[in-house]
Amino acid sequence: MKPLTEPEIRAAFVNCTKGEASRLNVPRDLAEQPWDDLDFLGWRDPQAPDRAYLAAVLDGRPVAVALRSSGAASWQARRSLCSLCVTTHTGGVSLLVAARAGKAGKQGNSVGAYMCADLACSLYVRGKKEVGTKLHESLTLEEKIERTLANLAAFVAKVTA
Ligand SMILES: [Zn+2]
Numbered sequence: 001m002k003p004l005t006e007p008e009i010r011a012a013f014v015n016c017t018k019g020e021a022s023r024l025n026v027p028r029d030l031a032e033q034p035w036d037d038l039d040f041l042g043w044r045d046p047q048a049p050d051r052a053y054l055a056a057v058l059d060g061r062p063v064a065v066a067l068r069s070s071g072a073a074s075w076q077a078r079r080s081l082c083s084l085c086v087t088t089h090t091g092g093v094s095l096l097v098a099a100r101a102g103k104a105g106k107q108g109n110s111v112g113a114y115m116c117a118d119l120a121c122s123l124y125v126r127g128k129k130e131v132g133t134k135l136h137e138s139l140t141l142e143e144k145i146e147r148t149l150a151n152l153a154a155f156v157a158k159v160t161a
Helices: 006-011 018-023 102-106 121-125 141-160
Strands: 041-045 048-058 061-069 079-081 088-090 093-099 110-116
Touching (some): 006 018, 006 061, 018 061, 093 141, 110 121
Antiparallel strands (some): 041 048, 079 088
């Protein structure tokens, strides 16, 4: 993906206030991120591990979503599947919840999805990060990348709907 700058990422948040977007922790090492191998940038807040964020460029526009882990109970002890990259992990998938954008979010509406706990979907898809169990799939890498992006776009569409 196209590398994003900190101001671009902060301006791209769709489901938090401008104040929250200006205060949340954006990775300091943006310049060192493996952008060429990323379909989206995902990170955990080092000071608040239940908070996670993702930033992507969809339809040529930066979009970022603030997420929260829905608590320890949501961790799957058994194998579970990331809904974005369709990687199977043992214990490495967490249920992340995004407040919906705008009025719906203020009324407490949210959208949840199981995702790789470290949000490194792009690296799992490319085999740059290993998982315990690999699904045998006939898809090419390009098809897997397309699928990840389509799943991400569908999730973002639910958040902004
Ligand atoms: Zn994933």
